[in-house]
Amino acid sequence: MTVLAYVRLALKSIIKELPAFVIGFAIFPIFIGLSIGFAQKNMFSPKINEPLFTISVMDEDNSWESQELIAFLQSEQVSQILTVDVHGDADYVLSIPDGYGLSLVGAGEATIKVELSKDASRRLGNTLASIVEMFNTEFSRGLVREQKIAKLQEELQVTEVGERIRDNLTKITPTAALQTKIHRVKKSFTSTEYYSIKFLLFVFSMLLLAMINAEELEKKMGIADRVLSTPVTRIMLFNSSFLSGYIQILVCTFLYVGAYKVTGLSFSGSIPLLILIVLVQGLLVAIISLVLVTFFEKKVASLLVQVVLYFTLIFGGLVGPLDEWTGISIFRLLGKVKLDFLISEPYHNYVLDNSFGSVMGPLLLSFAVTVVLYGLAITAVKLGVGEKR
Amino acid sequence: MNYIEVKNIYKQFDSKIVLENISFDIQKGDIFGFIGPNGAGKTTLIRIMTGLLDANQGSVIMGGFEVKGEAIKAKRLLGLVPQELAIIEGVSAYDNLEFFGALYGLRGKNLKGKIGEALEFVGLTDKTKEKVKKFSGGMKRRLNLAAAIMHEPEILILDEPTVGIDPQSRNHIFDFIKHINQEKDTTVLYTSHYMEEVEHLCDNIFIIDEGKEIAYGSKASVKSMISNNNKVHVQLDNFEPSLLEPIEALDAIVNVSTDHEGLHLLVKAEEFKLADLLKVLEQNSAVIKSVSVDEPNLEEVFLSLTGKKLRD
Numbered sequence: 001m002t003v004l005a006y007v008r009l010a011l012k013s014i015i016k017e018l019p020a021f022v023i024g025f026a027i028f029p030i031f032i033g034l035s036i037g038f039a040q041k042n043m044f045s046p047k048i049n050e051p052l053f054t055i056s057v058m059d060e061d062n063s064w065e066s067q068e069l070i071a072f073l074q075s076e077q078v079s080q081i082l083t084v085d086v087h088g089d090a091d092y093v094l095s096i097p098d099g100y101g102l103s104l105v106g107a108g109e110a111t112i113k114v115e116l117s118k119d120a121s122r123r124l125g126n127t128l129a130s131i132v133e134m135f136n137t138e139f140s141r142g143l144v145r146e147q148k149i150a151k152l153q154e155e156l157q158v159t160e161v162g163e164r165i166r167d168n169l170t171k172i173t174p175t176a177a178l179q180t181k182i183h184r185v186k187k188s189f190t191s192t193e194y195y196s197i198k199f200l201l202f203v204f205s206m207l208l209l210a211m212i213n214a215e216e217l218e219k220k221m222g223i224a225d226r227v228l229s230t231p232v233t234r235i236m237l238f239n240s241s242f243l244s245g246y247i248q249i250l251v252c253t254f255l256y257v258g259a260y261k262v263t264g265l266s267f268s269g270s271i272p273l274l275i276l277i278v279l280v281q282g283l284l285v286a287i288i289s290l291v292l293v294t295f296f297e298k299k300v301a302s303l304l305v306q307v308v309l310y311f312t313l314i315f316g317g318l319v320g321p322l323d324e325w326t327g328i329s330i331f332r333l334l335g336k337v338k339l340d341f342l343i344s345e346p347y348h349n350y351v352l353d354n355s356f357g358s359v360m361g362p363l364l365l366s367f368a369v370t371v372v373l374y375g376l377a378i379t380a381v382k383l384g385v386g387e388k389r
Numbered sequence: 390m391n392y393i394e395v396k397n398i399y400k401q402f403d404s405k406i407v408l409e410n411i412s413f414d415i416q417k418g419d420i421f422g423f424i425g426p427n428g429a430g431k432t433t434l435i436r437i438m439t440g441l442l443d444a445n446q447g448s449v450i451m452g453g454f455e456v457k458g459e460a461i462k463a464k465r466l467l468g469l470v471p472q473e474l475a476i477i478e479g480v481s482a483y484d485n486l487e488f489f490g491a492l493y494g495l496r497g498k499n500l501k502g503k504i505g506e507a508l509e510f511v512g513l514t515d516k517t518k519e520k521v522k523k524f525s526g527g528m529k530r531r532l533n534l535a536a537a538i539m540h541e542p543e544i545l546i547l548d549e550p551t552v553g554i555d556p557q558s559r560n561h562i563f564d565f566i567k568h569i570n571q572e573k574d575t576t577v578l579y580t581s582h583y584m585e586e587v588e589h590l591c592d593n594i595f596i597i598d599e600g601k602e603i604a605y606g607s608k609a610s611v612k613s614m615i616s617n618n619n620k621v622h623v624q625l626d627n628f629e630p631s632l633l634e635p636i637e638a639l640d641a642i643v644n645v646s647t648d649h650e651g652l653h654l655l656v657k658a659e660e661f662k663l664a665d666l667l668k669v670l671e672q673n674s675a676v677i678k679s680v681s682v683d684e685p686n687l688e689e690v691f692l693s694l695t696g697k698k699l700r701d
Contacts, residue, residue: 005491009477012484016520222473226536229439229469230492231461 002236010244025252026259037191054083056090063101196266197347201340205309211289216298246286269354277346284366287373392417398447408600422591423580430600431580468542472549478522493540507539527558546578584687619658620683624651626676
């Protein structure tokens with residue numbers, strides 16, 4: 001009955017405040033996300049079907065291996081992301097030095113250079129470099145494999161079987177290994193997708209602060225005492241608070257992701273998968289709020305939430321890549337600290353890959369953390385932690 | 390029959406002793422006054438009685454159940470009206486009562502019926518669907534009360550229920566307490582720092598100050614701790630000094646004095662009969678303008694026993 005009473009009250013409170021919820025969790029975040037997204041759209045790759053950039057190739061080696069590389073770059077797979085421009089008016093210039101072919105079998109060193117034109121993106125330049133690097137690795141492996149197979153054929157002297165093995169192994173081409181890379185490059189975020197995920201932390205932080213305040217207010221107003229003067233135990237109260245908080249978080253999150261989805265700005269993948277993410281992530285946020293109010297006073301709990309929020313806002317890329325703007329390396333280091341990892345990663349993978357496999361790992365991690373935090377908090381409640389507050 | 394037993398409650402917060410061996414009993418159907426100044430320890434004792442706080446020593450038994458060991462059973466008998474307005478402001482009066490009623494195990498038609506009764510009882514029927522945040526202070530107090538009585542508790546604990554409300558709402562609450570006590574035989578523990586409220590409502594009282602018992606017993610016995618005498622004031626149109634002699638001759642008279650306002654008598658409370666005095670005045674042709682009898686009030690008791698005023 002206690003749980004039902006709390007659920008009913010939570011739903012009634014939400015219904016009575018629904019216009020405020022819609023403004024706060026659907027309209028306002030989209031407005032801000034669109035504004036910042038528009039201002040920073042040049043920092044994101046456009047979502048297009050055309051190749052993303054052009055390259056020209058200067059082949060000083062002119063070997064069979066260098067020709068293979070050029071052929072690879074012109075292959076159907078790779079041409080989804082780049083075009084080899086023979087006229088030399090390209091975003092990037094790829095210089096294949098003399099001795100490149102020999103370097104692939106370990107006979108000497110020769111490094112391919114990628115030169116950027118004035119307006120070219122450094123990020124896409126890195127993508128080009130990594131494609132070439134991947135080709136080199138796979139090509140070298142292929143060469144080694146061929147040598148081993150030839151040796152095996154000689155030893156076994158079973159030509160037919162050896163041929164079959166060789167055929168199978170050589171089917172593993174560099175382009176197959178590049179599928180994932182191409183997919184990731186092609187499926188990079190639009191600015192609104194990026195900010196729809198970044199703003200989730202903001203939304204959850206606001207929810208956490210609201211829940212911490214509500215909990216404090218309940219204590220100050222004597223509502224918690226009144227509830228505990230009824231035939232209700234502290235554990236029942238904790239679980240009921242958890243459930244009502246969870247419902248509130250679900251409603252707010254569904255409003256948020258739903259608004260982005262309906263407008264087509266983000267979260268455009270599978271609906272059941274999105275629902276699964278919201279359901280699991282909601283548990284995590286709900287338990288974080290209860291852990292904060294169980295272990296800390298309101299001031300400390302609010303401060304912790306704000307520190308995480310502002311840290312992520314400043315260093316996590318919401319206000320732009322500080323390291324690139326300022327050139328200060330400490331920002332690069334701090335930018336690698338992902339305090340919102342558990343919150344944003346499932347949504348991040350969902351938007352990029354829209355596959356159960358890609359979100360399963362982060363979701364399981366979220367769930368495991370939720371279970372651990374729940375265990376900690378319920379033990380603390382049993383031990384009477386925070387009763388004096 | 391002792392329905393509530395508070396035995397040797399001792400509570401200490403860090404080094405501060407908040408309650409020092411507090412003991413009292415409350416009979417079934419009694420309205421018991423628990424009075425003391427702000428910070429005396431009243432709310433701490435209520436928190437212990439309702440299972441919200443553990444005492445360092447002592448025990449509380451309510452309706453035969455020890456609060457510490459059989460908390461849920463004891464709390465089923467209980468309705469608490471906290472000092473704070475412990476109601477949810479963002480929803481309606483109905484939603485509040487629906488929530489608190491469900492916590493007491495009420496459901497379905499029974500719950501709806503009890504909500505209606507409670508709202509009618511506190512005079513808020515016409516405000517059923519209105520959001521509580523729009524209510525006046527007095528209305529919120531009444532709703533605070535309704536939330537505690539809707540499940541018809543056998544024991545009702547009211548912690549300073551009249552703080553900050555208008556006289557009309559205060560009278561409404563007094564009427565309500567008397568009604569629920571008489572009609573449903575509810576045992577009431579009423580705490581306040583307003584002595585006149587407790588004098589008006591309660592038969593038995595406990596006075597506490599700085600966590601210690603100051604006085605405990607029936608209202609009359611507590612008052613008798615400072616004096617067994619009452620004061621009688623008589624205003625006359627035609628005072629004659631010859632009146633003094635027959636009045637002083639009455640058995641119950643302790644002392645007689647006069648001034649421009651009339652006669653002032655100190656009388657033995659238990660022996661004094663007003664009819665005897667009036668008879669003497671009539672026999673001596675005195676024209677009476679007014680007669681008043683002053684008992685010592687609880688404020689005077691507190692002042693006398695602690696050397697300070699209750700609201701200091």
